[in-house]
Amino acid sequence: MIDSASRLGAAGRALVAMTPQLVRAGVTLDVAYLHDAPDGCQPELTEAGAAVFAVGRPGRAGTAAALHRLIRERRPDLVHTTRHAGAHRSDLLAQAAAFAARTPVVSSLVDPPSGPDRPGGLRPAQALDAATARGTRRFHALTRYVAATTAKRLRVPRQRIDVVPRGRDPELLGTATPERRAEVRGALELPGDVPVVLVAACQQYRKGLDVLLDAWPAVRRAEPEAVLLLAGGEGPETARLHALAGVAGNVRFLGPRDDVADLMAAADAVAVPARRDGQGGAAIEAMGVGVPLVCTDLPGLRETVGSEDYARLVPPERPAELAAAIADTLADRSAAGARAQAARARFLTSFTLHQVSAQTVEFYERSLRLRPA
Template sequence: MKALKVLHSESSRGWGGQEVRTLKEMLALRERGHIVELVCPRDAGIGVRSAELGFNVHHARMRGVGDVRSMMSVQALLRGRAFDVLNTHSGHDSLVAGTAARLVGTPLVVRTRHLALPISSLATYNWIPHRVIAVSQYVRRYLISAGVSADRVETIYDGIVKPEYIAQSTLRAELGLGPDAVICCMVAIMRDKKGHEDLIAAAQPLLAGRPNLHIVMAGNGERFDTIKNVVDGLGLGRRIHLLGFRADIPNVLRGCDLFVLPTHQEALGQAYIEAMAAGLPVIGTDVDGVPELIKHNLNGLLVPPKSPDELRAALVQLIDNPEQRTRLGEAGRRITEGRFSIDDMADETIDFYRRSLCRREYHA
């Protein structure tokens, strides 16, 4: 079957779950023989990483619908490279690159919706793209409720690469902690609404009475210094360990006993999937797409968002019950073995592209 030529566009300069998913998808499609390229601002995090991995990366500012220069640049790129698919990912690139693709007649324009936030432009879902990918059923339902036609939107869950077996994590040695330490891990970019302060507030009283309890936070971001000031101000720098950005998340998870992400909003939550795949019990918040991953008391615990007291109770439940941690962790691992693989995501995406192209040809 003919290989597809796919151009991804991303106007965001940051590096978070959205960009991680897009790059994983690009890698998986390239491994299957498809031609995959990227257009993004010159300083975009996904562009830097994509170039390091050998992708053709093109540059355009894509600052909004009035950025005519970028639109003309993307038009020339789409026309010259004859892509089958343009897949946009953020608001500005959906307006600029998406409009460019419609003007030059790119066969299929797709918008992927990664976020559990109110949409700012219905046109970037109903008029510019031919089809829309939602990363969870929650996101799909929200888009439909906001006015996006149901037949335009399909859910494709995030997938992760099956973690390599790690016989012995280096995390405890790095932190100077022994096997008797109980380590609770949070992996998330440090930005608003991820719940870092909620975890600190929930854990503070527990740390006073449990000398073997430690909290690990992996991730950087715009609020890193703020979180560090909170931790240092409470005198908890030796108990709450801020690791910053880590490229070895499987190694970090393998060294921990449980995972918690008390996010205030989350379209789905890649970090939960990675923790489940590592065999950790997970504590999440009952918001947005998270309940599609975590079933309460089956593979983890769900608590309300912004509720340090209820989060503390869930922490105590798992900290004091190693048997429950084992049961929930094993259930989570089984769930990820049967679903949420990078192969599932890649195969479903390719099938979605091909079906959408056929439908476009049929209705042409």
């Protein structure tokens, strides 16, 4: 169960990538979604062997009834939901429908617990989390950090939470080669020798893009020709980010992209300046492509990246330190390349789609065997 069928959202991308692997492993996969999207991934899911169902209806009661009918008709062994800052509606509706149909529910935990996404804001449905957790068969978290912190918030035993990261297909990601770099830069009308930094993230406060833009003038003082590419959909921070970019200079907004791996292959560094992140999908992709990485030293990101042997890590919300790390990465290409090579080796041993899919099937099988503790 997902909120949106958009192929550009994290849930949609992960599902499109995972579906062929799960189907080949013997999983009969039904995908229900609330909202259509112009960039919908329904054709890819269907081609990969999933059955896809639009269940969004006017009003929550109508959607809950449609979900209940679907579950009664399809009779799945498990209903899989996601607990996420942007997916509370689908999670709660799917859980209610599954509970009514007496179908076990498993749920993914993708973000660490936090306060508001922006000072003064509120996260809806947070008060219901602990109550609905009692009826959830098992949980899956992207990192040990998310598992440990969320167990406390939901008041569930840690042993009810399995850790399975999101993965990427190394063949689909490809690697950073001179030929690929030249082709992508040509399409973007970027000279081959201009330093390029890429960030791939939606324009939300938790992504810390404003911190990166605050840091960018200092990067340009060290590398005057450097260009910053921002790939990702608009959001609550869009107007503010455009204002900051006008001051920083040499910043290009690319909008939502389905070729992020190509953009990474054309970049000299990938930045992940997040204030909050459960695992770091962009960091995993940069590791897989083999591009130098600079990211904030959040527990979930450090668990993914490993250490400074693989990436430059800086405290969150420190523009000066972020600028220094990016400038150093652009200046010392030899050291940055060594880190990127080590990071790709780490990716291949821990985050390939084949490995993650096998762990997901094991999670489903374990969920069917075990009752909540």
